[in-house]
Amino acid sequence: MPRFSVVVPAFNGAAHIAECLESVLSQGVDDLEVIVADDRSSDETPTLVRALAERDSRVRLVERAENGGTLRARRDGVLASTGDYVLLVDQDDALAPGALEEIEAALTDHDPDILHFGVSVIAENAAAEGAAAGMTGFLTPPPRRLEGEKILQTQFSGDRGFDWHVHHKVYRGEIARSAWAATHDVRLTLSDDLYASFLLCSMATTYVAVPDAPWYEYHLGRGETFGARQTVEDVLATSERDHAALTLIEDFACSGAVVRDDWPARVADVRDRLIEHVMNELHDGLSAEGQRAAIDGVLSLWPADAVAGELYRFVRDRAYALFDARTCPKSSDELHRLLADARRADELVSGPVSPRYAIMKEAAERHLGDLENLKDERSVRGVVRHLLARLRTR
Incomplete structure (x- = not known):
């Protein structure tokens, strides 16, 4: 059983998937499995991952028979994991250098079911540059420890709650697998983070947020028309x-x-x-x-x-x-x-x-x-x- 399982849901991510996976594999941690859950990509994503898996035994490709959306892809990846702790990284994001070493130290110090750390927001276009500071603030948790029912009470509170993105958090493996196993087998676009986070915080008994920890690189605006006018x-x-x-x-x-x-x-x-x-x-x-x-x-x-x-x-x-x-x-x-x-x-x-x-x-x-x-x-x-x-x- 590896110490860490890093799950990367992927769909037509050939442009950035190699960069993402390299950021994980270059952490200098051998006690690691990287599971790419491919959601029936039509580009070169599966081919790139297979080639990488042949060179590095820590990489494993899980392929869906049909496209089902991010919730299902993440579920497949998490349920295939075996690690003590599970992290999720989006295909166009990355782990900062040395992140897993810092995470290991924080886990050793605090032994939480959920470890919440910060982000480094990288703006990919002009519109994203204007929003980067606000996004950094939103995704950087205030340092604290919560226990039991207080975790869910706090998360969605209008007063000092914390964000519901499932990335830039580490979950105890059995809790992550239990939470995603309890999700409905449905397509849920974008709101899947909030849904899964609600289940995770319902099941966790300890939550710790650590300060000064920009260990997740969030590429704001990459692969999307960020800032486009809504209809x-x-x-x-x-x-x-x-x-x-x-x-x-x-x-x-x-x-x-x-x-x-x-x-x-x-x-x-x-x-x-x-x-x-x-x-x-x-x-x-x-x-x-x-x-x-x-x-x-x-x-x-x-x-x-x-x-x-x-x-x-x-x-x-x-x-x-x-x-x-x-x-x-x-x-x-x-x-x-x-x-x-x-x-x-x-x-x-x-x-x-x-x-x-x-x-x-x-x-x-x-x-x-x-x-x-x-x-x-x-x-x-x-x-x-x-x-x-x-x-x-x-």
Whole structure:
């Protein structure tokens, strides 16, 4: 049984797979297996991996009979692993030099079920350069140790949670294999990280995040049109994809695979994070006209209180920005449209509502009140200036 199993899901990755695998094989660690789970590539990926496996016995190719998506490829690779610990590396990313030595030392010091370390974000295009700093912050965990149910309680919390990417983490082998074995045999695009991470954190009993540990090289924008303008169809696809992940998580919570008393709250945390992601894509990627069209589609899948809560978040942020600048909104300001959209969604809200909805609506109303007070103050100041001007002319 090797110390480390490094699983690389691959699909048409011939451009970067050799670089990725070399970064792992050059770590200077022999007690290692590298499993490439090929998702029925149509390029030279399997050929390149077979050739490498002939030269290095640490490399093993697992081939799917048909294309099934990243969740299935990762599952095949993890279930084929035998290591004490499992790492996942994407085909266009890499491990930093000396990463496994650093990881081994951290495992020895802390003995966690999940070891979470940081990233070095490498921007691959101009759009990615602008986002690299924010991505680095998002993917760099605050140092801490969590135990038992606190792990999942913290991960999807709106307060100091941690990211759900399955790379730049190391998992105890039996927990990784149990978690991926419990996943549904479905195609799940992009949201598969969140789904698998939810299961992993449900099963783990110890989690440790270490500081100053940029041991994973994340190539932001490589192999994708990062920064491209979104369409309404793109946002609705994101909405459907994230909703599918939420459904799978709800199924797991009800399955009895892990027993805990707080499943409704933990599922609610995930719902809040997912609808936040959907609405951020809508707000940041679409024109005003596109946002209005997309909101209707999002409302067809997600509860009205979830959608209204995020729209009130945008109202809150815009109202605060105007108040902070001591600027009253003009008739053309987006605040008016955001508020109209929020109220339109709010009209559909009925029954019990989420705490996040109530918090965001209250905050939006408070900041709108601040703007009204600012407007009144300016009106009073205007009247005073007018009176003073008249006095001075007499």
